[in-house]
Amino acid sequence: MDAIDTFDIENLSVEILHDDTCMDLEDALGECEIKLCSFEPHSTLSDLNEFGSAEEILAECKKGTFTPFLLYKYEHGQVMYTAVEAGGEVGYPFSDRWDAGCVGFILVPVEGYDEPLEAANSYLSSVTDWCNGSIYGYTIADDDGEQLDSCWGFVGFEWVEQAAKEAAQALLEHLPKQLEIAGLSV
Structure with missing residues (x-):
């Protein structure tokens, strides 16, 4: 699957991709x-x-x-x-x-x-x-290409872009603490 958009946040690589698995409108939009x-x-x-x-x-x-x-x-x-x-x-x-x-x-x-x-x-x-099929997901990988996070089912590009940026920032904030707990250095 080809990325629709890619960008880096520090040493993390973010890819935004089309989600073709979100077929039900009620599932996509949640209860309303x-x-x-x-x-x-x-x-x-x-x-x-x-x-x-x-x-x-x-x-x-x-x-x-x-x-x-x-x-x-x-x-x-x-x-x-x-x-x-x-x-x-x-x-x-x-x-x-x-x-x-x-x-x-x-x-x-x-x-x-x-x-x-x-x-x-x-x-x-x-x-x-x-x-119109504007359903997306994102993946976040480190500089070694290891996938650290992903999330799918976002309706509308602006929502997936915002969520991906927030998730990458959260990973950057919490990753050093997790490595320290595991006895690894940053």
């Missing part, structure tokens, strides 16, 4: 109270929908537990999802109307989210990354 309600046929997102119809979604929202947003999708080679406020003058979120449209709803719990539209679009950014 935000609900995707897509009615697209043959869509992974439709499999996550626990509602049978738009009427069921609206009935749930009338209980006051969720703030609903329209779920729009743009697909042309890759895919992009975004949330738009329902009601009133709904602005169209994409410039291309041929490859885009409203495919369902995204529901954000009323409790716990000060900016529900921002929360919806942040979540959809991760969904978009997952749908």
